[in-house]
Amino acid sequence: MKSKTSPLPNARIVSHDDWIAARVDLLKREKELTRQREKLAKELRALPWEAVAKDYAFTGPKGPVSMADLFDGCSQLVVYHFMFGDGWEVGCKSCSAIADHMQPAFTHLRARDVSLVSVSQAPYAELKPFRRRMGWTFPWVSSAGSEFNRDFNVSFTAEEIESGSVDYNYSKRPFPVEEAPGMSVFARRPNGKIYHTYSRYGRGLEDLIGFYTYLDFVPKGRDEAMFDMGMQWVKFHDDYKDAPSKALALAR
DSSP: OOOOOOOOOOOOOOOHHHHHHHHHHHHHHHHHHHHHHHHHHHHHHTSOOEEOOSOOEEEETTEEEEHHHHHTTOSEEEEEEOOOOTTOSSOOHHHHHHHHHHHHHHHHHHTTTEEEEEEESSOHHHHHHHHHHHTOOSOEEEOTTSSHHHHTTOBOOHHHHHHTOEEETTEEEOOSSSBOOEEEEEEEOTTSOEEEEEEEEGGGGGGGOHHHHHHHHSTTTTOOTTSSSTTTTOOOTTTOOOOOOHHHHHHO
């Protein structure tokens, strides 16, 4: 059964010429936004770097992995901080939706000298069954036993959560659970030195969610006003029970 959605909005019905005029007017503002995004992206890349002083250790399917190993021959590394805490049976649904977009992006990013890896706090043995269920093959490692998640402000203690003040998204704030989502970017020089170049958290991660781009184009938009929080409607991709569409059937 489909998730609950709202009715289509009431819209003005106009002639083709009036529609073109309205569309051209909006196109001007879209182009302005594109230029602003390009300018902001350039400023993002111009941020100073900080050296990664610790020798973080991770665990992957073949055992111990160093941070240098995560680069896998590339000079740039994108880490997605996937919410999956110790003792959790499954990962975060929103993080899983983002991970669904990582699979097809992986090969394209490697062509541009970028390695893409998910990192979670849970031991790798706990990640493995869920990874198998989701059918993901992109690199996913555990940071259990290291300070990586703490240092990049995506794992919190029970005391911090109870106090209502955790360090997340560059401010002190309440947070409901011990794990949080995020993305961090690193660079590795030919001499082996590793630097932290960028991180973003919270709603800044929406750019990684491809289906939101599609939803922003359609009349209902994201259609989340009925929910207590955004993405509350999202399920694991194997939990959607809708029958296959006729379009998909024809494509086969």
